[in-house]
Amino acid sequence: MKKKLLVILAVLMLVVAGCSSGKSTDGEKEDKDNGKKAEATSDYPKKPIELVVPFNPGGPTDVFARAIAKELPAYLPNKQQVAVINKPGAGTTLGLTDIATAKPDGYTLGFTTSSGLDIQPHYGKTSYQLDSFEPIIKAYVLNSAIVVKKDSELNTYEDWLAYVKENPGKFTYGTSGGTGSGGHIAMENLGKELGVTMKHVPFEGVADVMNAVMSGQIVAGQSRPDTETGGELKPLLFVTESKGVSDYYADIPNTKELGLETSTEFYSGFIAPAGTPEEVVMILHDAIKEVMELDSIKDLMVTQNLVPSYANGEDFGKTMQEYSDKNKKTMEELELIK
Structure with missing residues (x-):
């Protein structure tokens, strides 16, 4: 009987030991898994990063992105290189689609302007939505302003307003983004608020708009009055709060200064695919922010007439959502969407 009890006790001890061993193994596996997850983020980046720019090479968006990409490795852990990939087309939606569908591991990023994020998805033709992206940094x-030829008889906002009121539908203006673009929506909002009718003429690019204004094909453009036009175009009214990096156009009003509600913001910023780990987003944010504070980058922004407007990922996301909601409402009112 005593031997039987000893055998039973021995068996029970083996069972308990086996269970304890099983628990320990599961715990060790969990610890290893957690260690792998931590390693995957803590040593980021482990390989080169691709920065997708949904525009052709040479424009201000591309120039700025390349300047950041050149300096960024020095401020990233492990000093990994950053390669700029140009993917233009379809109003930036081709490049943004590549970003949205990329693996959310921090190795495919994007640098883009606003319209592809807060306008294009509302047409229902993109495979992505605003929440397909993780904002990193603005x-x-x-x-952007209503610009006319330097020798135009329209010299002021008051001249322009009188003309459009007296000539319904005769004031033609061009935008580079086409129908439903940010420039088009801003102008239609302005016309609605002022009770005037204008004729929109869509073009493929900024150069096409400027050439059409210079040749007299259209009266005005809704565009940036920068030095690329050689001083041959003059602004009458800014539809953005910003007038540029200098006070050169301080005497030209913007809609806010005139007490008008119509105002828009054409922003640019860095994004990643939704689901990118928070730690990776923070590493990228901090590194990009440091690069943006370099004197060489600040000088570039002046020469390219880019107005600094920093926001962290959370605030950048709020801006994106605000303008997405605002643009959707306007597009419905204009019957561009249902």
């Missing part, structure tokens, strides 16, 4: 805003 970089700058662009100024």
Whole structure:
């Protein structure tokens, strides 16, 4: 009987030991898994990063992105290189689709302007939505105005307003983004608020708009009055709060100064695919922010007429959502969407 009890006790001890061993193994596996997850983020980046720019090479968005990409490795852990990939087309939606569908591991990022994020998804033709992206950092805003030829008889906002009131539908203006673009929506909002009718003429690019204004094909453009036009175009009214990096256009009003509700913001910033780990987003944010504070980058922004407008990922996301909601409402009112 005593031997039987000893055998039973021995068996029970073996069972308990086996269970304890099983628990320990599961715990060790969990610890290893957690260690792998930590390692995957803590040693980021382990390989080169691709920065997708949904524009052709040479424009201000591309120039700025390349300047950041060149300096960024020095401020990233492990000093990994950053390669700029240009993917233009379809109003930036081709490049943004690549970003949205990329693996959310921090190795495919994007640098883009606003319209592809807060306008294009509302048409229902993109495979992505605003929440398909993780905002990293907002970089700058662009100024935009109603611009006419330097020798135009329209010299002021008051001249322009009198003309459009006296000539319904005869004031033609061009935008580079086409129908439903940010420039088009801003102008239609302005016309609605002022009770005037204008004729929109869509173009493929900024150069096309400027050439059409210079040749007299259209009366005005809704664009940036920067030095690329050689001083042959003059602004009458800014539809953005920003007028540029200098006070050169301080005497030209913006809609806010005139007490008008119509105002828009054309922003640019860095994004990642939704689901990118928070730690990775923070590493990228901190590194990009340091690069943006370099004197060489600040000088570049002046020459490119890019107005610094920093926001962290959370605030950048709020800006994106605000303008997405605002643009959707306007597009419905204009019957661009249902």
